[in-house]
Amino acid sequence: MNRIENQVIDLVQNAVQKYSSTKNPNFGEICSGLRLDVMEGVLPDGIDGMHSGNRIIINSQIQNEERKRFTQFHEVAHYLIEENGDLTSELRKYTCSQEDGYKRSLEVLCNIGAAEFLMPREKFRKLYKTKGFNVELILYAAHHFRSSPIATTIQLAQVAPNKCIAVVCENGLVPNAPALSQASFFTTGNQYYNKSKLHVIYSASSPAASDRWLGKYTVFPDDHLVNQAYSQSKMLKDESEIPFPSWKELCTCEALYNRNRVYALFHLTPPPSLDQMTLF
Ligand SMILES: [Zn+2]
Structure with a gap:
């Protein structure tokens, strides 16, 4: 699993390098770079965001700005991972013996991807060492x-x-x-x-x-x-x-x-x- 996680980190770091003009990535810039269509809409309770193909929908009921920002990058991570056929088939192979394993692991990976967008890990390590x-x-x-x-x-x-x-x-x-x-x-x-x-x-x-x-x-x-x-x-x-x-x-x-x-x-x-x- 760690190998798959590292691939997700690479996907995120590449997207930031390619499409963001700043080190703290701007959601709009990343989405236009990836040609993602973003909209807000009413989603069922408990669902903060979803994506289908290159469309991302963010639950318009989310009041907390930080939660919304995390959800935005979580959905971008979904897109990046699901676009990468090698990665998804490796994940399917890795999780095939676990009940609901693919979906659960995918959500974990998208959270990891979203966090990497918001806080690059190298900078984070430097922080806790001090x-x-x-x-x-x-x-x-x-x-x-x-x-x-x-x-x-x-x-x-x-x-x-x-x-x-x-x-x-x-x-x-x-x-x-x-x-x-x-x-x-x-x-x-x-x-x-x-x-x-x-x-x-x-x-x-x-x-x-x-x-x-x-x-x-x-x-x-x-x-x-x-x-x-x-x-x-x-x-x-x-x-x-x-x-x-x-x-x-x-x-x-x-x-x-x-x-x-x-x-x-x-x-x-x-x-x-x-x-x-x-x-x-
Ligand atoms: Zn998700």
Whole structure:
């Protein structure tokens, strides 16, 4: 999968080099360079954007500018990937044994592509080598790159020096997962609700942890560090469990409350300290 991810990064970097007059790419310039037709329209709830052929549709209901910008580049990444037949057939081969694997992996790749558009990874690595690799870097880097904390979280996972999972959580209604059978609904019943709960809206795994991920709408137990950070409106760090769909894993978790969201890092292996980082 890492090889496929690197190809997506190359596609994004080439598009920026070819079509953007600035290093911080302008969506309009990239789209006219790629001859993409962009429009805004009403899309079903939960769908921020879509594309069909060379037409991109962005949900006109999105109020948050940063979310809209991320969605725009996510859809451009869809176009770049799906135009590249070798890449999509490699992805199909890689995911053929996993249920819904192609679609899920494609969405992950498009998020990676969108984050690369907004924050080139080389610049991001330089930043954490001077600031340290921790959850507070998300807000610092978002400010530094004038990007959304969501995109920053995804890119932070991509450049992580350790095995970790980064998530963004919001409080809101969580649908029942339609793919779950009734039996699995009861066995994993603590993860899906029909009422307002703090839940994962974006999740990204570092390359070293690409075999693990937390799905959208994952809900944490009420006493989990992530929920504590939310209710206390602060930054917390402690050993905590990651509620994967079919098992749990204990690791160091950092959870940071900011503007009605919680940003969290689950370190499956410890990140290097600032002293160690200057060595590589
Ligand atoms: Zn998508």
